[in-house]
Amino acid sequence: MADLITSLRTASRKLVREWGFLRPSLPGMALSHLAVHCLIEIDNCSSPCAFSELCTELQVTPHDLGAVIAELIRGGYITIVPNSRPKEGHKEDHEGLFILTSIGKETLSDVNAYAQNQIAKALQVAHPTFGTDITTALGLYATALEASRLAEANPTPELTPIASPVRELASPIFPPPTKPAVRIVTGYIPGLLGRTLEMNSTYYWDLVQWGPEFESDLGAGIADLIKRLDNPLNQAWSVVRTISPPTPGKPARERIEGVIYVDGECSGEEGVAKIRAFILDDSVRGMGLGKRMVSEAMKFVRESGFRECRLTTMRMLAPAIRLYENEGFVQTGEQWESHWGKGHTALHFTWRRDQDPKIDQQQPKTTEP
Incomplete structure (x- = not known):
């Protein structure tokens, strides 16, 4: 049994490497591997495909799939259509559905040609009778993996890896990238409206x-809100990044990100x-700033006594x-x-004071202006 497991692991690793899954993308394509598989599954659906169906089929989290869907929409590979044939009792009744655009179909055609070429070249050097054997073996292996996952089988104890500490090695040749100097500023600062519009407009144009x-x-809505920031019921927070001057001796400048x-x-x-209007520029993503921004906003909501x-x-966000x-x-x-x-599917979320355990640790103030 141990020898069989070792052999299958070795073969699986080789397949992953030969298929190119350790590379960021397929040769000649800018899409991630998950994005490519997403295109394949959307095409395989007999009708437009829902977000929840893709999560189940691809076995990925909504977080990961949301990023890929955004990638595909920005690139013009897929588009969203309303669900005109909802299935009674299904959660996805009100979801937007995804279909391939002409660009998506052309890209998928290139993907299929690449995959078929890989298989054809492999079969050319294989024994003439091995084709059927390989198909049968891979089919059985894939079916067994799926059955094991669906049954939620527990891992065999002796095969469970033992956790061990990992040391991070610093390299003088490839030093870690320097994080930009940022701070969170409360209230109005010059350029607030302009950068809010620029970041949101650019992002949502690329996305949808x-x-x-x-x-x-x-612009009209945020301009009106900025005029009302002197009312204690309203507030704004900005991520401000310090940018080093291009010329020595010049003062550093700051930019809302x-x-x-x-x-x-x-x-x-x-x-x-x-x-309203929550957004981060790509230059400061991955630094935990989104969490801090939402936390600051909700701290204000709790302390201001909103119910x-x-x-x-x-959904894709x-x-x-x-x-x-x-x-x-x-x-x-x-x-x-x-x-x-x-068109898009709008999701509505609500926070309620009487359902928030953090409120016990807060002393709310009045909501009177």
Whole structure:
């Protein structure tokens, strides 16, 4: 048994390497391997494919799939369509569905040609009778792996790896990249409206092609909110990055690289706030700043005595959703929306004071202006 396990492990490693899965992407393609498999599964679906179906089929988390879906939409490989044939009793009834665009179909054709060429070259050097044997063996192996996963089989104790500490080796040749100097600033700072619009407009144009109408509506709404920041019910936070001067002797300059707002008046309901325009620039992602920004905003919400806080997002923005859920937000609804010229599924989240265990440690203030 031990010899069989060792042989299968060796063969599996070779397959992963020969298929190129240890490379960032397939040769000649900019897409990640997960993005390629996502295209394949969307094409394999007999009808437009839902987000939850892709998670199940690809065996990935919503967080990972959300990033890939955003990658594919930005690249023009897939598009979102409304679900015109919902299945009764299914969670995905109100989800947007994904279909391949012409670019996606062309890319998938290249993927299929590459894969078929790999197999054809391998069969040319194999024994003439091995083709059927290889197909049967791989089919049985894949089926066994799937059956084991579905049965949630426990790992054999003697095969369970023993955790051991890992030392990080510093290299003078390849030093770790220097993190940018950033700080979080509360309240208004010059350029706040302009950078809020620039970051949101660029990001959502790449993601879902929201254009002039989105930028105009967002600009009007945030401009109005900035005028109301002197009201203690409202607040803004910015990630500010210090940029070294290109010329020695020149002063360093600062640039806004992230924003989040709490609007305590826009709902028209007393005691209800809303999170608005949360975004981080790519230059400061991966530093934990998103978590800090949402935490600062929710600290303000709790200390200001709001009974509810609401926000609207999209399913594909899974990293942001995880931050909201960590602060106690719960999804309270979803609906298909087609404003700004591009349809999407809007997810509605709500935080409630009476359901937040952190409130016991806070002394709320009045919500009176």
